[in-house]
Amino acid sequence: xxxxxxxxxxxxxxxxxxxxxxxxxxxxxxxxxxxxxxxxxxxxxxxxxxxxxxxxxxxxxxxxxxxxxxxxxxxxxxxxxxxxxxxxxxxxxxxxxxxxxxxxxxxxxxxxxxxxxxxxxxxxxxxxxxxxxxxxxxxxxxxxxxxxxxxxxxxxxxxxxxxxxxxxxxxxxxxxxxxxxxxxxxxxxxxxxxxxxxxxxxxxxxxxxxxxxxxxxxxxxxxxxxxxxxxxxxx
Amino acid sequence: xxxxxxxxxxxxxxxxxxxxxxxxxxxxxxxxxxxxxxxxxxxxxxxxxxxxxxxxxxxxxxxxxxxxxxxxxxxxxxxxxxxxxxxxxxxxxxxxxxxxxxxxxxxxxxxxxxxxxxxxxxxxxxxxxxxxxxxxxxxxxxxxxxxxxxxxxxxxxxxxxxxxxxxxxxxxxxxxxxxxxxxxxxxxxxxxxxxxxxxxxxxxxxxxxxxxxxxxxxxxxxxxxxxxxxxxxxx
DNA sequence: TAGTGGTCTAGACCACGTT
DNA sequence: ACGTGGTCTAGACCACTAC
Numbered sequence: 464x465x466x467x468x469x470x471x472x473x474x475x476x477x478x479x480x481x482x483x484x485x486x487x488x489x490x491x492x493x494x495x496x497x498x499x500x501x502x503x504x505x506x507x508x509x510x511x512x513x514x515x516x517x518x519x520x521x522x523x524x525x526x527x528x529x530x531x532x533x534x535x536x537x538x539x540x541x542x543x544x545x546x547x548x549x550x551x552x553x554x555x556x557x558x559x560x561x562x563x564x565x566x567x568x569x570x571x572x573x574x575x576x577x578x579x580x581x582x583x584x585x586x587x588x589x590x591x592x593x594x595x596x597x598x599x600x601x602x603x604x605x606x607x608x609x610x611x612x613x614x615x616x617x618x619x620x621x622x623x624x625x626x627x628x629x630x631x632x633x634x635x636x637x638x639x640x641x642x643x644x645x646x647x648x649x650x651x652x653x654x655x656x657x658x659x660x661x662x663x664x665x666x667x668x669x670x671x672x673x674x675x676x677x678x679x680x681x682x683x684x685x686x687x688x689x690x691x692x693x694x695x696x697x698x
Numbered sequence: 699x700x701x702x703x704x705x706x707x708x709x710x711x712x713x714x715x716x717x718x719x720x721x722x723x724x725x726x727x728x729x730x731x732x733x734x735x736x737x738x739x740x741x742x743x744x745x746x747x748x749x750x751x752x753x754x755x756x757x758x759x760x761x762x763x764x765x766x767x768x769x770x771x772x773x774x775x776x777x778x779x780x781x782x783x784x785x786x787x788x789x790x791x792x793x794x795x796x797x798x799x800x801x802x803x804x805x806x807x808x809x810x811x812x813x814x815x816x817x818x819x820x821x822x823x824x825x826x827x828x829x830x831x832x833x834x835x836x837x838x839x840x841x842x843x844x845x846x847x848x849x850x851x852x853x854x855x856x857x858x859x860x861x862x863x864x865x866x867x868x869x870x871x872x873x874x875x876x877x878x879x880x881x882x883x884x885x886x887x888x889x890x891x892x893x894x895x896x897x898x899x900x901x902x903x904x905x906x907x908x909x910x911x912x913x914x915x916x917x918x919x920x921x922x923x924x925x926x927x928x929x930x931x932x933x
Numbered sequence: 934t935a936g937t938g939g940t941c942t943a944g945a946c947c948a949c950g951t952t
Numbered sequence: 953a954c955g956t957g958g959t960c961t962a963g964a965c966c967a968c969t970a971c
Contacts, residue, residue, distance in 0.1 A: 759968035
């Protein structure tokens with residue numbers, strides 16, 4: 464592991480656990496250089512990452528201020544998944560895992576030109592026994608060759624990371640709303656015509672190969688999404 | 699402007715405009731160093747920012763691949779504002795601008811302990827004449843001292859940037875749903891009890907002073923939110 | 934082997950905030 | 953004047969991808 468990651472991990476952990484308290488100043492860059500026996504750029508890279516993730520605010524001429532991180536989106540680390548509370552009462556049911564011939568929209572979403580088949584996975588995620596999310600997942604079978612009802616319980620990007628040792632690169636996400644179909648209404652125990660939150664996400668590997676396209680229909684009462692944005696001066 | 703920002707601007711513009719086409723490789727880092735007459739770290743910083751914003755994917759041993767940027771969230775640059783299409787038909791009405799005594803929630807959201815008053819601004823944003831968003835904005839009057847119906851048409855963070863020369867640092871955002879109140883239903887032309895999308899955002903300046911707290915109620919049919927996330931290896 | 938990006942260092946210089 | 957973070961460079965060395 465690179466040194467800057469060590470430093471990031473160490474500081475992030477201390478901030479999350481409260482060993483380093485919010486509204487205090489981190490040690491200065493020269494101090495951190497000495498404490499961790501490293502060069503300036505290494506320290507600065509770690510601090511940039513902490514700032515990017517909302518742990519600190521760097522202030523020119525003053526130092527690095529520790530921010531309030533409670534309820535901050537930890538899911539940034541997951542990077543690729545629709546928000547879902549990791550509550551103890553959370554449960555996942557896989558309904559089907561099949562290889563299908565993709566429609567135009569799905570093929571486009573996975574960047575297909577050839578007529579490959581794709582994995583189609585359907586799941587329900589429940590919170591405290593109540594259905595909260597209906598997910599349909601389309602996965603490139605040239606990347607994930609084997610898939611069964613059990614291994615499909617975890618998201619494909621996690622599978623790819625843990626089992627295949629590949630790394631997820633980036634993910635684009637879109638949130639919209641529309642009325643529930645009869646099927647969705649019954650699956651989520653809603654009145655027909657009630658709104659569901661549709662979260663589409665496109666996830667790619669580090670080498671830019673498209674891995675999966677997910678459409679998740681969330682129960683409106685159980686949906687919550689948080690985001691941390693940093694303004695970069697770009698002119 | 700720093701050199702790396704120049705480089706970022708230049709490349710981002712060329713990618714957006716198609717001068718540099720998607721699915722091609724950027725010039726290599728040494729080539730960019732020579733083209734722009736700069737050092738390696740400067741080039742690398744610009745490329746990191748492009749990667750962070752979804753313009754490119756860096757691939758070890760190969761180069762920097764240009765990604766598909768159409769429909770990518772340009773709003774990352776705005777950083778602090780609920781999504782709203784910048785369509786030509788977009789219009790903003792300011793209903794009221796007042797100094798009020800904040801309630802507990804509002805005071806907490808702005809980080810207040812003292813009993814200052816705060817600005818309260820109410821707006822409606824319309825698309826093609828149809829009301830799309832009802833906004834309530836709470837602004838720290840020690841930062842924005844003067845505010846009238848006209849200057850309140852633009853978001854406070856923009857005001858602060860353009861008029862006061864201060865810079866926005868970061869912003870936290872939360873998206874949830876709840877049934878519309880009678881007032882909201884009539885303002886957005888919804889049936890009472892229909893769902894509205896509630897986007898809360900907390901925006902701070904570069905020196906970590908809290909600037910504004912916004913609660914925006916979006917019409918569900920007109921709501922769309924996109925996000926680009928990058929997986930950082932952090933252990 | 935050659936070219937690419939990734940990590941790390943040492944040091945110069947600048948800009949900001951405080952004393 | 954001093955300490956802080958911000959920019960930039962030059963160069964060493966490593967790791968990955970190609971041929």
